[in-house]
Ligand SMILES: Cc1cc2nc3c(=O)[nH]c(=O)nc-3n(C[C@H](O)[C@H](O)[C@H](O)COP(=O)(O)OP(=O)(O)OC[C@H]3O[C@@H](n4cnc5c(N)ncnc54)[C@H](O)[C@@H]3O)c2cc1C
Ligand code: FES
């Protein structure tokens with residue numbers, strides 16, 4: 001097994017195009033898989049020296065978060081937290097302090113676990129990612145990347161350079177909650193990420209709810225516009241949100257939770273994240 | 285098998301070594317450099333016994349490749365004491381019996397030191413959350429948490 005440290009995106013793509021090549025960001029998934037012989041790469045491509053992959057930038061176009069910035073560094077970024085508090089909360093839940101020192105958004109997405117904590121929050125925040133490959137860069141919405149557990153749309157030689165988030169208009173709020181059986185260090189039974197924007201009359205102008213861990217990939221709930229746009233949330237629309245969330249669930253059953261429990265919790269977390277995001281939106 | 289040549293700084297000293305890609309930073313510390321303070325509990329990031337600082341960030345040395353240490357600054361439990369004078373955390377762990385078998389202790393000490401560098405007056409809850417990735421099968425955590433809080437308080441009053 002070789003180890004290479006490309007210093008340009010093109011070199012990284014070329015290295016990743018080789019048979020058996022794996023990208024290495026924080027290694028908190030990959031090194032566990034190496035240890036357990038789940039994967040046996042021919043070459044490890046440490047992408048952390050590629051330009052822009054380790055930077056966080058705030059411009060008039062919105063936010064750039066490099067794919068290999070460790071979560072601990074992202075959560076120290078105060079103005080990002082002000083703009084997208086739910087996203088920062090989601091990535092702060094990944095693992096322990098030690099894991100936070102290494103884990104990245106690129107790795108969380110490309111590991112392609114249905115329970116990845118940052119992914120529903122990135123989707124809810126209308127995030128996109130820049131994919132670098134040998135023929136240049138392309139931009140894709142986050143929800144298009146994972147196709148099934150452990151599988152992404154990335155082609156040979158492609159990797160994620162970073163994430164773009166819009167600059168939130170005033171009156172925007174987001175939230176992420178997950179349920180785990182322990183109070184720390186566990187895998188989500190359900191994760192829910194929600195963002196809403198409101199006008200000056202507190203009426204909702206946009207809404208997005210994404211759920212994780214309840215299906216093979218993260219899911220964006222359908223049919224919320226008709227229920228919420230142009231109105232304040234009320235008991236009726238929130239009850240409908242709960243049933244939409246429940247009927248979107250196709251969860252697995254394991255020692256962490258039964259199908260019934262996960263389905264019930266999906267509705268609960270959809271409701272709670274909407275409540276928090278809405279409160280943040282009217283105060284933003 | 286290809287070996288990578290690495291130069292790094294560990295506890296303020298320069299080190300050069302050759303490592304295989306398979307070797308983690310923890311393997312290198314323990315097997316190549318004879319720095320056996322950092323322990324291997326799980327080798328999968330769950331227990332924190334291998335906690336070290338890399339470029340001022342707390343990480344699990346079992347989840348870092350040795351090759352990634354090139355050009356980095358590493359701090360391990362061996363760097364906490366200077367000569368025979370212990371770090372206040374080490375002394376307090378002895379005074380309060382915050383260790384039993386001692387396997388988790390080097391990782392807990394490195395992690396607790398990192399917390400106190402960042403936060404001079406952590407609450408009990410903050411200490412417990414910060415150390416949630418350091419598993420201890422012996423003490424029940426209470427003495428560990430108390431030791432960290434006392435050291436923080438004494439440093440503030442010093
Ligand atoms: C103890 C422990 C606790 C954990 N707890 C959580 C948790 O609570 N929630 C959670 O969601 N996850 C958790 N994880 C999983 C893991 O920490 C996260 O998924 C993390 O975000 C992975 O990021 P990484 O940079 O370490 O990925 P790596 O291990 O470097 O990479 C993961 C995969 O993605 C690929 N990859 C990495 N970066 C890119 C890129 N830019 N472009 C293309 N491919 C790429 C790699 O080739 C590899 O296949 C935990 C892991 C451990 C060990
Ligand atoms: S040995 Fe590294 S976390 Fe357990």
Ligand code: FES
Nearest residue numbers: 384388420421422
């Ligand atoms: S003292 Fe034995 S594991 Fe902590």
